Amino acid sequence: MSLSAQLPALQVVLPLLSAPLAVLLRRGWLAFAVVTAAAWAAFAIAIGLWLQVDALPSNGVISYHIGSWAPPWGIEYRIDRLTSFVLVLVSGMAALVLPYSRASIAREIPQESHYLFYAMLGLCLAGLLGITITGDAFNVFVFLEISSLSAYVLIALGRDRRALAASYRYLIMGSIGATFIVIGIGFLYLMTGTLNLADMAARIGAIESSRPVLAALAFLTVGISLKLALFPLHQWLPNAYTYAPSAVTAFLAATATKVSVYVLIRFYFSVFGDSLVFHKLPLPQLMLWLSLLALFAASFIAIFQDNLKRLFAYSSVGQIGYITLGLSFDSVNGLTASIVHLFNHGIAKAAIFLLIGALVVGIARPGAAPPAPTFDRLAGLARRMPLTSFGIVIAGLSLIGVPGTAGFISKWYLVLAALEKGQLWLVGAILLSSLLAVAYVWRFVEAAYFQAPPPGRELKREAPLSLLIPAWVLVLASVWFGLDTSLTLGSAVEVAEGLVRHRP
C-alpha cells in the first residue's frame, strides 16, 4: 500500500514513537529535534489528511482499519471533515509551540528535565491526536489517559511549587473524569455489544430510552464536562494553567479542552443521535444555563485576578461557555459557532499564553528565573516590550469579539443562532458577557499602556524572536481568520450541516 493510505496510522504513531525516543536520547536538544520533527510531520500528515478528505465527496469519511482488522471487531480510525479540522488545529499548535518551547523552557525548567518535557509533550500530542482520530470508544479512553497523564507531568514541571499541587488536583479530577467516561463507555458496551462508535450509533436507536443508556449519557456528559472545564467543573483549570510552564499552558489551552469538546460533539451528535440528546431530555436547557453561568461567573472572576495568567485561565473557562452555548442551541448556526469558536479561541488564547511566556522573560531580572506575571510587575510594560504587549491586545480583541478579528465570527454566529430561536435576551446576554471580556482585557491595557514603568524598567527590552515569532504567527492568524473565513467557517458549516441534518 502506498504511504498516503497509511497516513491515519502515522498521524498518531509518529508522535507516539518520538516520546520514548526522546527519553532514550536524553540530551535536551536531541529530544527537541526528534519531537519537533514528529510534530511537524504530524502537522504535514494532518494537512495531507485534510486534502484527502477534501477530495472525497461531501461528508465523505476515510476509514482506516488498524492491522487490517475490519470494524466493528478491529479498531477503526475514522476521519471526516470535523476530525480533520481538529487534527489540523492540534498538530498545528504543537508545531508552533515546540519551536517556541526551546527558548521558553530554558528559563523555566531545569536543564536536566528538558528531555522529559519534550517526551511528555510528544506523548500528549499523540494522545490528543489519537482521541480525535479514533473511531473506537475504548480507544478514546486509552488515548485520553495518555494525553491526561502526560499533561499532569507537564504541569508539574512548572518551577512554582504550587504547580505540583495544581497538577495533583488536576490528576485527581482528571482521573474522576476519565473513570466516569470509562463507566459511560462500559454501559454503552453492555447495552450495544460494540465499541465501534459508528456501529454503536446504529444500534443505540432501539434502546435509547433505557436506563443504562441514560446513565451512560450522564456519566459521559459529566466526565467530558470535567475534561473540558465546563462550569462548575472548571476548578482544576485556573491553577493548572497558571503554574504550568508557559509553553505547556499555551499548548493545553489551545488543544486539550478543545479535543474534549470534540469528543462531546462526537457523542452527542454522532453516537446518541440528537433526537435523544436534544429532544427527549432537558440536557440543552441544563447546558444553556451552565454555559451562561460560565460566561458571567468565570469572566467576572477573571476581572479580579492579580495574576495575568490566572486572569486568562478564567477567561478560558468563560470562553468555553460560548462553545457549549453554541452546542446547546442544536442548530446549524449554533454548532457552526461552537466549531469555529473552538478554533478561533484556541489560536487567540494560545497566542496570549505564548506572549505571556515572552513577557515573563522580559520582566525577569537578568539571570534570574521568570517571576509570575502579576499586575504590579506589568506597569508600563508597553514601553519595555511593545511587540509583546501589542500582540496580547490584538489577541484580547479577538477574545472580546471585535469585528475584524476571528472572535467576531464565532460571536456573530452565536447571535444568529440565538436570533433564530427568537431569544433576544440571549443576544443581550452574549453581548453583555463581551463587556466583561472588555473589562479584563482592559486591565492589561491599563497596566501596560497607561501606568508609568517603575524606575529602572524604562528601557526597551523585547523578548527574543524565537518566542515572538510563533506567538505573532498566532496573533496574525486570529486577525486573518477574522477576515478570510473560508477555511474555518466553510468547514464548520459543512460539518454542522452534516451533523444536524439527519433530523427526522
Place this chain on the structure above:
Amino acid sequence: MTSALILHPGLVLIGGALLLPFLRGTARSAAVLAIPALALISLWLLPEGELWRIAWLDYELTPLAVDKLARLFASIFALMALIGGLFALRQENRLEVPAAYVYAGSAIGVTLAGDLISVFVFWELMAVGSTLVIWSAGTPAAWAASRRYVAVHLAGGMILFAGITGHILATGELGFTAMETDSVAHWLILAGFLINAGAPPLSAWLPDAYPEASWSGTVFLSAFTTKTAVYVLLRGFPGTEILIWLGLFMIFYGIVYALLENDMRRILAYSIVNQVGFMLVGIGIGTEMALNGAAAHAFTHIIYKALLLMSAGAVLAATGRRKCSELGGLFHSMPFTTLCGTIGALAISSFPLTSGFVSKSMVTQAAIDGHLQSVWLLLAAASAGVFLHAGIKFPWFVFFQRDSGLRPPDPPASLRWAMGLFAFLCIAIGVWPQPLYALLPYPVDYAPYTAAHVITQLQLLLFSGLAFFVMLDALKRTPTITLDVDWLWRVAGPAIARSAHEIWQEARARLAEASAARAAAVGALLARHRQPGGLLLRSWPSGGMALWVMVMLLANLLFYYLG
C-alpha cells in the same frame, strides 16, 4: 478579479501612505506626488462594473465597483490628494501627509464600494485618518478638537453600523443601491450619512474641528468627509425630500455663522456647511438635472474650497495669525496668494466664468424645472449670502481692508504651484464646462451661459456686493466667539455634568447613611474575596471539586430519568 492588473486606487493611496514614513528627502517628496498620481491613473484604467468579489461569512462583498458617479468622485478625491500633497510638501509634521493619504484613500474606497459593509469599513477608516490629520497639528486645541471630532464620528459610525446591520438582516441584501426611508434601519443609515455631511443638529463638529488642523491639514479635511457623505447620499437617497429642507437649513446656518465669525478658517469651515447644503438640496430634488448639479457642485466645490483654504493656510503659515481683525493689507506683499484667494472667492460666489457658476446654476435650474419656487427663491437669496460671507468678506478682510502692517512674502514654490493649479482649474472649468459635464452620471442638456443666467447672477452679485460695502461697519469683525450647538457639549455638557455631580453629591450624602453600610459591605465582600482563599482567588481543594462532580452527576441523572 478579472485581471491581475486591476489596482484598487484607494488601497494604492493607503498602501503608499504606509510606505511614506520610511522615506526621507527627495524620495519622500517624489513619493508624495507619485502615490496619488498612481491612484489617479489606476482609477482611470478601471473598466466599469463590479471588479472585485470577496466572499465573507455568507456574503459576497464587492469592494471595487465602478460606475460614472463613483469615478467622478474618486477622480476628484485622487486629484485633491495630489494637489494637497503638493501643497503640504513643506509640512514639517511627518504624520500629516500619510494620515491624509489614508484619509483620501478610504474616501476613494467608499466611493468605489459596491456593498454596504465595504462602505462601512472605509467609512470608519476615514474617521481614523481624518482624526490623525487634525491631531498632527500638535497643538493642545487640536488635540481637544480631535477628541470631540472622533467622538462625533464614532457615534455616527455606530448609528450607521446599526442601520446597515438592520438593513442586511431585513433584506438579506448587501448591495449599496438607492434606498427608501421606509424603515428604521434606513433612517439610521441616513442619519449616519448625514452626520458626516455636517447636517443639523450636529453640524458644529465641522467648524469646531477643521480650523484646528495645521495650515495644510485643513485643506485635506475640507475635501473628503463631507463630500463622501454627499456621494453616499447621492447613491443611497436620491430624491428624499427631507434633504431639501435640511440642505436649506445648512445653507443659511453656514451663512449666518460665517458672517458672524472672525477666524478666517472658521469662516471657510462654515461655508463648507453652506455649500454642502446646496448639494443636499440638489439630492433632495432628485431629478437627473439636480443630481448632476449636486455631483458637479461637489466636484467644483472641492477645488475652490481647497483653493480658498490653501490661500488661508499660506497666510497662516506666513503670519501665524488667523483672526480677520488681526489681518489685512496682505496684497502688498502676497500678490499671488491674493490673486488665488480671490479666484477661489469668485468661484464660490458662482461668478460667471468660474467653476462655481457652471455647477451651482444646475441646482437652481433644477429647482425651477421642478416648480419648487420657494426653494428656488431661497437658493437665490442664499447665493447672495455666499457672496457676502465667502466671496467678499474673506478676501476683503484678509487681503485688503486697512493695512495691518504685515509684510510676509508669497509662500514657497510648492505652495504656489498647488494654488496656481487649482486656480487654473477654477477658471478652466468655468470657461469650458463641457469636459466636467461629460463626466457626470447623467447626460447633460444644459447651457450655463445664456443671457438670462448670466444677467441674473451678475445682478445678484452686484447688489450683494453693494450691500457689503454699505454695511461694512456692521460687518467689521471684533475678536468675538460665536456660539453654536457645540456649546452644548463643550460648555453646557460639562456644566450639566458638574451640577449633576453636585446633586449627586448631595443625594449621596443623604443616602450615605442608608447605603454606605451596604456599599461598604459589597466592597468589603469583594475585598475579602480578593484575598488568597477568597471566592475570587481561591484554589479549590480536591474534595470540594469532587463534590461538585457528584452534584453534577446526580443532577444529570435526575434530569434524564425524570425528563
